[in-house]
Amino acid sequence: MQSGRASCPSPEDSSAKPVDMHVHMVGNGSANTGCWLRISSWRYPMALMMMRHIGLPMAVLKGDLDRLYVEKLLHLVRTSSLGAVVILAQEQVYDDNGSVLADFGSFYVPNQYVLALARKHTELLPAVSIHPARRDALEELDRCLAGGAVMMKCLPNCQNINCSDRRFTRFWERMAEAQLPLLAHTGGEHTLPIIKPLYSDPRLLTLPLECGVKVIAAHCGTKSGLTDPEYFHIFAGLTRRFPNLYGDNSAFTVPIRGRHVVECTQEPLAQRIVHGSDFPVPVYGHFPCLRGYMDWKTLRTWQRNPNVMERDYQFKRAMGFPAETFTRIWSLLRLPAGVPLRNN
Numbered sequence: 170m171q172s173g174r175a176s177c178p179s180p181e182d183s184s185a186k187p188v189d190m191h192v193h194m195v196g197n198g199s200a201n202t203g204c205w206l207r208i209s210s211w212r213y214p215m216a217l218m219m220m221r222h223i224g225l226p227m228a229v230l231k232g233d234l235d236r237l238y239v240e241k242l243l244h245l246v247r248t249s250s251l252g253a254v255v256i257l258a259q260e261q262v263y264d265d266n267g268s269v270l271a272d273f274g275s276f277y278v279p280n281q282y283v284l285a286l287a288r289k290h291t292e293l294l295p296a297v298s299i300h301p302a303r304r305d306a307l308e309e310l311d312r313c314l315a316g317g318a319v320m321m322k323c324l325p326n327c328q329n330i331n332c333s334d335r336r337f338t339r340f341w342e343r344m345a346e347a348q349l350p351l352l353a354h355t356g357g358e359h360t361l362p363i364i365k366p367l368y369s370d371p372r373l374l375t376l377p378l379e380c381g382v383k384v385i386a387a388h389c390g391t392k393s394g395l396t397d398p399e400y401f402h403i404f405a406g407l408t409r410r411f412p413n414l415y416g417d418n419s420a421f422t423v424p425i426r427g428r429h430v431v432e433c434t435q436e437p438l439a440q441r442i443v444h445g446s447d448f449p450v451p452v453y454g455h456f457p458c459l460r461g462y463m464d465w466k467t468l469r470t471w472q473r474n475p476n477v478m479e480r481d482y483q484f485k486r487a488m489g490f491p492a493e494t495f496t497r498i499w500s501l502l503r504l505p506a507g508v509p510l511r512n513n
């Protein structure tokens with residue numbers, strides 16, 4: 170399939186609208202979407218808090234979640250400064266031999282669901298999620314490419330994916346051929362259960378990088394909890410070795426994770442950073458203010474604004490991320506020919 174890259178706005182193009190490239194889809198299957206949700210009792214209060222934070226009633230988790238989540242998402246995007254958001258599918262957990270580990274994983278969002286949503290709503294760009302150990306991984310990748318996938322998302326530590334497993338070489342090569350970028354979670358994670366903590370290490374992205382895949386390390390390898398190992402400097406070192414490695418600033422308003430704002434807003438790293446919120450993760454500006462990354466006026470202006478997606482965008486701008494951070498993703502996404510531009 171032909172890439173539509175030539176028609177894609179360049180990051181320097183002032184007409185290109187900002188994009189939030191890290192937005193989770195969530196569903197409970199209430200609208201026959203195939204999504205499921207399985208939240209442990211101790212994570213349940215956090216899930217309720219997230220729903221309230223984005224403006225949904227707490228009862229929604231056991232109610233009409235699929236429909237209400239999409240409606241809310243579309244409303245937030247349409248009333249924000251953003252031109253589009255990349256919505257993420259969520260793969261199941263597989264073992265190393267490609268069998269589903271049915272008892273693992275806390276939520277699932279099928280590829281066909283995000284692809285169908287994106288066909289219906291031009292503000293939504295679909296990122297699929299495929300475990301490369303799946304026996305039909307290459308077939309699923311081809312199905313997703315044909316369906317218009319713009320990116321592939323995985324969480325190596327939560328989904329049990331050793332990205333540098335040599336058996337996955339053909340999978341990464343196929344992604345590189347198709348110019349489909351990879352968004353891979355790196356660093357700590359406390360919202361979802363972790364299966365393999367060692368797979369949080371950005372060094373495990375070496376094989377896809379060597380295969381020529383454009384890789385975005387979600388969270389730039391930063392730690393999420395106090396006891397997590399810190400991989401930020403490993404991520405920064407890898408960007409010097411691999412010109413095809415990027416990082417996203419998702420959840421950078423969260424304490425601990427947001428400690429590396431200054432390095433990420435300055436060169437040489439700044440030109441490798443793309444903007445993502447990690448929606449529906451809550452957005453509070455107090456920590457960046459206390460650390461001196463952001464002014465108090467911005468906090469007062471935006472913390473009460475119910476559009477959490479716009480709030481996150483405004484906070485990141487106030488934190489000093491250069492304007493290109495918010496449009497750079499246009500040059501990384503695979504935009505199949507015929508996909509209309511989402512920049513006006």
Ligand SMILES: [Zn+2]
Nearest residue numbers: 191193419447
């Ligand atoms: Zn995320």
